[in-house]
Amino acid sequence: MRKIKNYLLSILGFICLASFSTVQAREVLRVLTWPGYADPDIVKLFEGRFDAEVQVSYVVSDDELWSRTNEKEGSSFDVFAVNTAELQRYINKGLSIPLNAENIPNRHNQLPRFRDWSSIPGLTRDGKTYAIPYTYSEMGLIYNRKLVKNPPVSMEAMWDKAYQGKVLAFNTSNHNFSIAGLLLGVRNPFHLNKHEFNKAVDKLIALRRNVLTFYNSPEEAVEIYKENEIALVFGNYGDQQVKQLQASGADIGYVLPEEGAFAWLDCWSITRGVKNKKLAEAWINFMLEKSVSNALTERQGLQNTVTAISDDRDEKKIIWLEPIADYAEREGAWGKIRSGYTGNSF
DSSP states (O other): OHHHHHHHHHHHHHHHHHHHHHHHTSEEEEEEEOTTSSOHHHHHHHHHHHTEEEEEEEOSSHHHHHHHHTGGGGTSOSEEEEEHHHHHHHHHTTOEEOOOGGGOGGGGGSOHHHHOGGGSTTSEETTEEOOEEEEEEEOOEEEETTTOSSOOOSGGGGGOGGGTTOEEEEOOSHHHHHHHHHHHTOSOTTSOOHHHHHHHHHHHHHHHHHOSEEESSHHHHHHHHHHSOOOEEEOTTTHHHHHHHHHTTOOEEEEOOTTOEEEEEEEEEEETTOSOHHHHHHHHHHHTSHHHHHHHHHHHOOEESSSOOOOOSOGGGEEEOOOOSOHHHHHHHHHHHHTTOOOSOO
């Protein structure tokens, strides 16, 4: 009897071990992305289809994305979302690796303007493609209709003393320096010389003195807006922010300033530390399914690269982001400005 019992226990142990091994063998995909790009139900659908576990981590700024992607020499994540202007430094450092287009057949679903990857600055290098376009938006100016009677015409409105303490700006180094440069009339706001950089520092110190605070995510901006008397919000997330604020009951307007509005094109890219490249490419391909891309637009208000959306905005006001020449310098200076730096130059 004891032998039979021991035999049954052995069989049971073997079954448990086999089950445990099966669970352990399940592939894991590590995704680093922005809020709204990988909702739980979308993730669950992918997991079921590919029998994989998806671990999603979120970032709220390009500075944070760069820092986290650099963790452990790029081995902490498999696939990440990054805009075309930022992508260059990932390629330069070898953190982003080329894709196999044959593993992304849904690329044929994309609109013509996004299908020719070689025509989009920043996506390719030496004939190799490093990222696939996913979503895009301009960064306009959101205003409270109750406090701002006439729609603002320029980003300069964020510096207007009439709105002191009633302005929300975004906590990022790259865009803020570019905006300052644009308003200062420099030749290229993405490449500031020493004199232009110091002038931009002064400009951003003045902004810090005029704003209520700097937000880190669209959700945080909504909460701050609801709890305070806010007149203006820099819309770093564009249509996504407009949709969230309107859903919260805010009576707002949205404009593209006369000097132009910067616009980003976010893409999916794969890290050099990827554990299963085909699974990462399957994720990118999945994101380009019409139902998934449409869900992004319906839920977040962001435009996708698969479905054409009618819009009467003036595309002449769009300024697509370009690679920054001085990432580290901007990031270091911004940290000091946020901390209360009051000097005239660095």
